[in-house]
Amino acid sequence: ALKLYPNPNEGNFNVEFNAYMNSSVSLSITDITGKLVHTETITSVRGTNFVNLNVNELQKGFYLLKMNDAAGEINKSFIIR
Numbered sequence: 001a002l003k004l005y006p007n008p009n010e011g012n013f014n015v016e017f018n019a020y021m022n023s024s025v026s027l028s029i030t031d032i033t034g035k036l037v038h039t040e041t042i043t044s045v046r047g048t049n050f051v052n053l054n055v056n057e058l059q060k061g062f063y064l065l066k067m068n069d070a071a072g073e074i075n076k077s078f079i080i081r
Contacts, residue, residue: 001074002067004053008079011056015065019044023070029055032062044069055080 029038
């Protein structure tokens, strides 16, 4: 499961997810038109992971966070107000 909170906010989100093993995790954000506006790679640890995602440089609007890891892909929408 992927949690993104608080949602909405001004661009400083907490990302919480569970990983079954240590792995490389890609976080990418697209805007409503599908344009890639932010990407970063982190290393997860087995168990619960917490990441601070600071994207306050993005304009207000609707975005999609895509997380890819060894277990697959999860998408979560969010709003910057």
